[in-house]
Amino acid sequence: TAPLAYKMAVEEPLSLDSLSLAERDQQTKREQGVNDASPMRLRMEKFVKEQQKEIVWALEQVDGNSFRVDEWQRKEGGGGITCVLQDGNVFEKAGVGVSVVYGTLPKPAILKMRANHKKLGEDIENIPDSLEFFAAGLSLVVHPKNPMAPTVHLNYRYFETANPDGTSGAWWFGGGSDLTPAYLFDEDAIQFHKSLKEVCDAHDKDYYSRFKKWCDTYFYNKHRGESRGVGGIFFDDLDETVRDKENTFAFIQDALKSFVPTYVPIINKRKDMPYTEQEKEWQQIRRGKYVEFNLVHDRGTAFGLNTPGARVESILMSLPLTASWKYMYEPEPKSREARLVEVLKTPKEWV
Amino acid sequence: TAPLAYKMAVEEPLSLDSLSLAERDQQTKREQGVNDASPMRLRMEKFVKEQQKEIVWALEQVDGNSFRVDEWQRKEGGGGITCVLQDGNVFEKAGVGVSVVYGTLPKPAILKMRANHKKLGEDIENIPDSLEFFAAGLSLVVHPKNPMAPTVHLNYRYFETANPDGTSGAWWFGGGSDLTPAYLFDEDAIQFHKSLKEVCDAHDKDYYSRFKKWCDTYFYNKHRGESRGVGGIFFDDLDETVRDKENTFAFIQDALKSFVPTYVPIINKRKDMPYTEQEKEWQQIRRGKYVEFNLVHDRGTAFGLNTPGARVESILMSLPLTASWKYMYEPEPKSREARLVEVLKTPKEWV
Numbered sequence: 001t002a003p004l005a006y007k008m009a010v011e012e013p014l015s016l017d018s019l020s021l022a023e024r025d026q027q028t029k030r031e032q033g034v035n036d037a038s039p040m041r042l043r044m045e046k047f048v049k050e051q052q053k054e055i056v057w058a059l060e061q062v063d064g065n066s067f068r069v070d071e072w073q074r075k076e077g078g079g080g081i082t083c084v085l086q087d088g089n090v091f092e093k094a095g096v097g098v099s100v101v102y103g104t105l106p107k108p109a110i111l112k113m114r115a116n117h118k119k120l121g122e123d124i125e126n127i128p129d130s131l132e133f134f135a136a137g138l139s140l141v142v143h144p145k146n147p148m149a150p151t152v153h154l155n156y157r158y159f160e161t162a163n164p165d166g167t168s169g170a171w172w173f174g175g176g177s178d179l180t181p182a183y184l185f186d187e188d189a190i191q192f193h194k195s196l197k198e199v200c201d202a203h204d205k206d207y208y209s210r211f212k213k214w215c216d217t218y219f220y221n222k223h224r225g226e227s228r229g230v231g232g233i234f235f236d237d238l239d240e241t242v243r244d245k246e247n248t249f250a251f252i253q254d255a256l257k258s259f260v261p262t263y264v265p266i267i268n269k270r271k272d273m274p275y276t277e278q279e280k281e282w283q284q285i286r287r288g289k290y291v292e293f294n295l296v297h298d299r300g301t302a303f304g305l306n307t308p309g310a311r312v313e314s315i316l317m318s319l320p321l322t323a324s325w326k327y328m329y330e331p332e333p334k335s336r337e338a339r340l341v342e343v344l345k346t347p348k349e350w351v
Numbered sequence: 352t353a354p355l356a357y358k359m360a361v362e363e364p365l366s367l368d369s370l371s372l373a374e375r376d377q378q379t380k381r382e383q384g385v386n387d388a389s390p391m392r393l394r395m396e397k398f399v400k401e402q403q404k405e406i407v408w409a410l411e412q413v414d415g416n417s418f419r420v421d422e423w424q425r426k427e428g429g430g431g432i433t434c435v436l437q438d439g440n441v442f443e444k445a446g447v448g449v450s451v452v453y454g455t456l457p458k459p460a461i462l463k464m465r466a467n468h469k470k471l472g473e474d475i476e477n478i479p480d481s482l483e484f485f486a487a488g489l490s491l492v493v494h495p496k497n498p499m500a501p502t503v504h505l506n507y508r509y510f511e512t513a514n515p516d517g518t519s520g521a522w523w524f525g526g527g528s529d530l531t532p533a534y535l536f537d538e539d540a541i542q543f544h545k546s547l548k549e550v551c552d553a554h555d556k557d558y559y560s561r562f563k564k565w566c567d568t569y570f571y572n573k574h575r576g577e578s579r580g581v582g583g584i585f586f587d588d589l590d591e592t593v594r595d596k597e598n599t600f601a602f603i604q605d606a607l608k609s610f611v612p613t614y615v616p617i618i619n620k621r622k623d624m625p626y627t628e629q630e631k632e633w634q635q636i637r638r639g640k641y642v643e644f645n646l647v648h649d650r651g652t653a654f655g656l657n658t659p660g661a662r663v664e665s666i667l668m669s670l671p672l673t674a675s676w677k678y679m680y681e682p683e684p685k686s687r688e689a690r691l692v693e694v695l696k697t698p699k700e701w702v
Contacts, residue, residue, distance in 0.1 A: 295643060305574040316643075328419075
């Protein structure tokens with residue numbers, strides 16, 4: 001092989017193209033910072049990190065305790081920040097996590113994703129053997145102690161592939177938020193859905209009804225024949241076939257920013273309500289079903305647990321501190337517990 | 352179409368062949384009872400039902416409380432008996448279930464099973480579009496209250512397909528038994544493995560070492576990098592390529608019959624040991640990992656939850672009454688808890 005000096009003289013100079021996506025993004029951040037003209041990767045990362053701080057702060061005000069903050073690196077590329085408040089005054093377990101992943105999609109994964117994203121290898125003759133990708137998102141799950149206070153889950157994420165020439169390839173946003181009470185207060189479900197509908201309506205009049213249905217379908221414990229909770233919104237694959245990137249990001253921002261003003265009033269209303277030991281037991285039974293959904297059906301959890309180098313404790317922060325499985329437990333007919341199960345078997349329209 | 356009387360006169364008489372496998376077995380049982388000359392289906396069903404009674408009786412003597420007994424039918428064919436003792440004196444939850452399933456394997460399932468069982472459609476040109484099958488087995492999981500007393504699991508099952516002409520096609524046995532302590536007493540693990548080795552050795556000197564390894568490989572929480580417990584034996588696909596049906600059934604019988612004399616002395620030694628609140632908490636953390644294995648990795652649970660008309664409460668009787676997930680919980684270095692985790696990360700040879 002030719003000596004290095006010769007190669008440097010006659011071949012192309014070392015360009016940005018020879019850096020990995022992660023390295024290029026690091027360089028851009030260092031040299032230019034992040035602003036509205038930056039690549040969406042950097043804007044989404046910045047946004048979810050800011051939101052994580054705000055949400056953690058707001059939940060700390062409710063609980064009176066502080067979150068533990070763990071920053072971690074993924075040796076395959078990227079990393080994240082996991083914040084957990086455990087056994088607090090109000091929250092049994094609250095986890096707010098941000099993750100940023102740089103990786104490589106092998107050809108079979110590219111071919112699979114093409115079904116939903118035509119931009120991925122538009123030229124069917126020239127589908128590359130692998131593609132660099134980027135994913136960033138914020139996930140949170142809050143399990144309150146008081147059985148009258150509902151569990152809440154939220155996740156917003158951005159996914160992008162890089163073309164071999166370094167430009168952005170396919171991109172899409174996904175996410176949603178849903179509420180899981182052990183005791184159903186209709187006014188909470190209504191307020192939660194109303195707030196999501198307002199956010200959706202401000203961007204597209206079709207979003208709410210589509211995403212509400214999608215949520216009911218997705219967060220469904222098929223083996224039990226019941227929904228995980230009273231729903232909310234869920235969507236995936238929001239790409240240029242739905243709306244342009246800028247407007248979709250604006251929607252994602254509004255949706256995520258609406259979390260604190262929506263959930264905090266609900267938790268404040270419920271956190272100090274009196275409850276009996278039996279009611280706490282019912283909450284534990286419902287927690288068991290939450291665990292079933294997350295471990296048996298949730299695609300995000302399965303994807304995470306199967307990702308090489310994944311941080312298992314960050315993925316499973318979604319599980320409650322405690323859960324219970326009683327054989328053949330059935331609520332009393334016409335009880336509040338029975339009404340919840342009825343609603344979970346036949347999802348309602350809340351707004 | 353020809354009148355019925357004509358058809359009866361000129362066509363073949365209504366034979367056993369026109370009955371389903373389940374109907375034929377019912378008829379045989381009614382007319383002839385079940386003895387050593389009966390089809391293996393009926394002998395296995397009779398055997399596991401007898402063993403269920405004996406095990407339930409033995410565990411009731413230990414606990415002082417009775418099992419709840421639920422007999423159920425599967426509308427697609429077959430049924431079972433689920434026995435559960437919950438919140439007893441000694442057992443937090445003990446489930447002993449028998450199930451007998453008659454069903455139909457579609458062609459894709461037949462093709463998949465051919466990989467392990469050549470007898471399934473030996474004639475590659477003439478693989479049928481579907482095959483009737485039979486499966487019977489006994490499963491048990493016992494979660495004691497005392498954190499010093501180990502959880503135990505056992506399952507033995509028989510599977511058979513019927514040829515289109517009504518004769519038995521492919522057949523195999525599977526099963527095993529394994530121990531999951533929260534606090535490791537080496538003598539318990541040694542006694543448990545010794546007893547399984549004795550049963551294995553009496554039938555084939557190679558069984559124990561093969562099935563012990565198989566157990567370590569199977570009951571492995573891949574995402575945690577640790578075994579579920581201290582193992583035991585596990586095997587599947589024991590068919591005529593390994594040993595004849597009669598001798599394999601004799602092995603299965605001995606293995607199942609060894610459960611009570613192996614586990615009861617262990618539980619009696621541990622059930623009244625003193626323990627602290629912290630030790631109970633550690634047990635709950637370990638239970639969380641048991642739930643993770645069963646819901647994320649266990650093929651039997653996944654198969655059950657995906658079977659149409661499955662009785663979910665019978666499948667999930669394996670889950671503990673209570674479990675806990677603490678974020679980033681790590682035992683103290685050099686503690687008993689740390690030693691258990693060490694052993695789970697590097698399975699030991701116990702005999």
